[in-house]
Amino acid sequence: MFSRHVRPAVLCAAVAMAGLGAPARAPAEPLTLADALARAQVRSPLLTAAQAAVAAAEGRARQAGLPPNPEAGLQSENLAGAGQYRDFKSAETTLSVSQRLELGGKRRARQAAAVAEVEAARLSAAIAKADLDQEVAARYAEALAARDRLSLARETAERAESLAKAAAVLVEAGREPPLRALRAEAASREAAAAVVAAEAEAEAARRALATLWGEAADAVDLVDTPAPEAVGARGVDPAETLDARLARAERRTAEAVIDRERAAARPDLTVQAGVRRFQQNGDAALVVGVSAPIPVFNRNQGAVAAARADAAAAEARERLALARSIRTLRDAQASLVAANARVEALRGRILPGAETAVDLARRGFEAGKFSLLDVLDAQTALTTARTDLIAARLERAKALAALERAAAQ
Numbered sequence: 001m002f003s004r005h006v007r008p009a010v011l012c013a014a015v016a017m018a019g020l021g022a023p024a025r026a027p028a029e030p031l032t033l034a035d036a037l038a039r040a041q042v043r044s045p046l047l048t049a050a051q052a053a054v055a056a057a058e059g060r061a062r063q064a065g066l067p068p069n070p071e072a073g074l075q076s077e078n079l080a081g082a083g084q085y086r087d088f089k090s091a092e093t094t095l096s097v098s099q100r101l102e103l104g105g106k107r108r109a110r111q112a113a114a115v116a117e118v119e120a121a122r123l124s125a126a127i128a129k130a131d132l133d134q135e136v137a138a139r140y141a142e143a144l145a146a147r148d149r150l151s152l153a154r155e156t157a158e159r160a161e162s163l164a165k166a167a168a169v170l171v172e173a174g175r176e177p178p179l180r181a182l183r184a185e186a187a188s189r190e191a192a193a194a195v196v197a198a199e200a201e202a203e204a205a206r207r208a209l210a211t212l213w214g215e216a217a218d219a220v221d222l223v224d225t226p227a228p229e230a231v232g233a234r235g236v237d238p239a240e241t242l243d244a245r246l247a248r249a250e251r252r253t254a255e256a257v258i259d260r261e262r263a264a265a266r267p268d269l270t271v272q273a274g275v276r277r278f279q280q281n282g283d284a285a286l287v288v289g290v291s292a293p294i295p296v297f298n299r300n301q302g303a304v305a306a307a308r309a310d311a312a313a314a315e316a317r318e319r320l321a322l323a324r325s326i327r328t329l330r331d332a333q334a335s336l337v338a339a340n341a342r343v344e345a346l347r348g349r350i351l352p353g354a355e356t357a358v359d360l361a362r363r364g365f366e367a368g369k370f371s372l373l374d375v376l377d378a379q380t381a382l383t384t385a386r387t388d389l390i391a392a393r394l395e396r397a398k399a400l401a402a403l404e405r406a407a408a409q
Contacts, residue, residue, distance in 0.1 A: 043213035057121035061114035096274025104266030116253035141397030157191035247321035254311035265300035332403035339396035
């Protein structure tokens with residue numbers, strides 16, 4: 001048994017919980033969520049590819065407005081034959097220029113389809129940006145959560161080590177049975193292993209974040225900024241979200257392609273003018289002509305039918321995109337409400353209750369009413385509550401990012 005003077009010191013050693021001190025490390029650049037978003041917008045290969053696709057569509061639109069090039073021709077007749085045509089003395093040489101004239105509004109229809117494709121490409125680039133913003137926000141939240149779990153794991157490991165040492169002292173003094181020391185030692189080793197796993201998880205989360213702007217993990221210090229205000233899904237028109245607008249643009253593009261293919265079925269005229277020189281007497285004369293294809297076999301009917309089928313499919317996708325937009329907005333709003341409720345419950349009731357239980361277990365143990373096992377269980381419950389709060393905050397951040405993405409216009 002302990003003397004009255006020795007007992008308080010031993011009891012305090014049994015329940016001491018040392019605060020976690022972050023290990024010394026090289027100075028790192030602070031990185032807020034806004035900074036991460038800005039880096040991704042400037043450096044992301046995904047956005048570079050999307051912007052290149054827009055530039056390609058714009059180039060095709062410029063090409064669609066150009067007329068056909070004129071053609072130059074040189075033709076010689078009545079040479080290398082028999083009799084008086086044996087040589088070049090009776091040859092007739094014609095130098096001509098021909099120009100194909102596009103009829104039936106081909107160029108106008110071609111330009112309209114190309115402009116519609118540019119609009120769709122720009123909306124696709126905007127969607128790529130919105131998707132990137134969502135992924136950056138989600139991975140930033142995951143990196144923050146991994147950092148917080150690492151801090152909690154280190155704190156838990158240090159507490160478990162202190163309890164294991166105190167348990168050994170108490171068992172040796174006869175205050176606790178040997179089983180308590182074995183359990184405390186096992187908990188300490190498990191907590192130490194959890195620190196190693198949490199360190200690997202935190203490093204992987206930082207690498208995943210840095211990958212979004214095409215780099216290896218930077219030496220950054222994540223800044224836990226206050227959560228932004230959620231957008232209101234009720235004030236967003238589902239028909240004006242990016243996904244619905246892209247589907248509408250693709251439907252318009254498909255309709256413009258129908259007009260383009262119909263116009264392509266109309267025959268063009270080719271006019272020709274030239275000068276013919278008669279080698280035998282040196283005379284010259286003008287040559288003019290007009291030619292046009294006869295649309296007997298190929299009236300571009302297959303391409304028109306395919307364009308109509310593509311337009312029907314695009315119209316169906318537009319209806320589906322609108323339905324999905326409505327569902328995504330509602331689901332994201334509901335997820336955010338649920339995540340907020342869970343965070344508030346953990347932060348407002350569960351976590352304070354767990355902290356109070358640990359405090360009561362400490363005092364009860366000091367008064368001899370509780371065992372070391374009671375203190376260990378209370379601390380485990382507190383660690384679980386803190387872990388759940390970290391997970392709830394992560395869910396809230398992801399739900400907010402999903403709602404921002406669903407409401408993007």
